[in-house]
Amino acid sequence: MRPTHESSPKISDHAPHPGDLTLFQVMRRPRWIGVLVVALAIAAAFAYLGKWQLTRAVEARQVGPQVTETTHQLHDVLHPGKAIANDRVGQLVTVRVTTVPADYTLIQDRDNNSGRRGWWVVGHAVVADGPDAGAHLAVARGFTASRAVALAVQQRLAAASPEQLELAGRIQPTDPPQQPEDSLDGDPPTMKDMAVAILINHWSGLGDSPKFFEAYLVASDHVPDGLVPIYAPPPIQQKSIDWLNAFYAAEWAVFAGFAVYLWYRLAKDAWEREVDDQLALREGSDEASDQPTARQKVD
Incomplete structure (x- = not known):
């Protein structure tokens, strides 16, 4: 009786290549859109605090006459x-x-x-x-x-x-x-x-x-x-500027930018892990298909 070959699982030829998954596709997923909304809200709060701090930087060091027009x-x-x-x-x-x-x-x-x-x-x-x-x-x-x-x-x-x-x-x-x-x-x-x-x-x-x-x-x-x-x-x-408060205002601006950057970095890390997992699965499937089965060895 002619020996038969057991088929091993492998990724379909029609399955998308892991490299076809783009970072933008990951970012459009509901989970990451939700995270982006949270990051933007945090960035907006930091921007507001930076604006308030900058206003304080100017108002805290007013010099010269503070004139009221009340007689x-x-x-x-x-x-x-x-x-x-x-x-x-x-x-x-x-x-x-x-x-x-x-x-x-x-x-x-x-x-x-x-x-x-x-x-x-x-x-x-x-x-x-x-x-x-x-x-x-x-x-x-x-x-x-x-x-x-x-x-x-x-x-x-x-x-x-x-x-x-x-x-x-x-x-x-x-x-x-x-x-x-x-x-x-x-x-x-x-x-x-x-x-x-x-x-x-x-x-x-x-x-x-x-x-x-x-x-x-x-x-x-x-x-x-x-x-x-x-x-x-x-x-x-x-008016003159209180440079300490101005520095704090710059810090809030950096925090606002970092909140958005953190979302980008987390989304990119998720995308890279998913691509790596798919590549590892594909490589493992290819290696399994190249190994002879036990029946083939006996024959």
């Missing part, structure tokens, strides 16, 4: 004899004053955001009421690009009676003191810097122990005829 009484913002705090520079204030006509001064070479430089007319005012009544305050009343107009306004105000005014405006820090220049034509001396320490040397009626503000008011109302309001915008908010 306050002057005595709530500044006290006589004390320098103005950085967070009060440019603050809108109101104050009731009495002007001193004889003490008007011109500040020259001032920029009023008009492309032309000109003159400020600056007055001496005495606080009329409140806890700082009697304190002396420098008030920038208005601007003109014409020297002749500035002199005319100064002379007119000096000849007028004291005014009782409710002034509104922005409080600004004094400039460093510099000696004013004497006029060659007999006009009153003019200054280039708004220095309160120099102004008070020319003021009258200060008394023995005067109280004065180490800042000045840029008035926005009660502008004398012939002048225009002085340009006084809100101070620019300046």
Whole structure:
């Protein structure tokens, strides 16, 4: 009797080659799509935390004036004899004053955001009421690009009676003191810097122990005829970065990227294991088919 050959299991010739299985096919499986959704949710949470940390990195190191446009009484913002705090520079204030006509001064070479430089007319005012009544305050009343107009306004105000005014405006820090220049034509001396320490040397009626503000008011109302309001915008908010918080923000961004990368790496590992298993099965089947059966050996 002719010996027969036992058939051994082998992968069908029509079965897909293990190399035909792509990484993209594995990633599209429901299991890995679910893992991707979880990874994206984690990455989104990390991205939100990074954004929050970056905001903190900027807000934690704000520098310069933090100005509110809410108007306050002057005595709530500044006290006589004390320098103005950085967070009060440019603050809108109101104050009731009495002007001193004889003490008007011109500040020259001032920029009023008009492309032309000109003159400020600056007055001496005495606080009329409140806890700082009697304190002396420098008030920038208005601007003109014409020297002749500035002199005319100064002379007119000096000849007028004291005014009782409710002034509104922005409080600004004094400039460093510099000696004013004497006029060659007999006009009153003019200054280039708004220095309160120099102004008070020319003021009258200060008394023995005067109280004065180490800042000045840029008035926005009660502008004398012939002048225009002085340009006084809100101070620019300046910020610096807290680099430690910025580093933490970068870390959160790395974590967000790593969450997605981890999904990719796990899916790729699963794909590589599946391909290796199929290749091992195929190689084992091929080796079994090449070995003779026990009946063939006996024959």
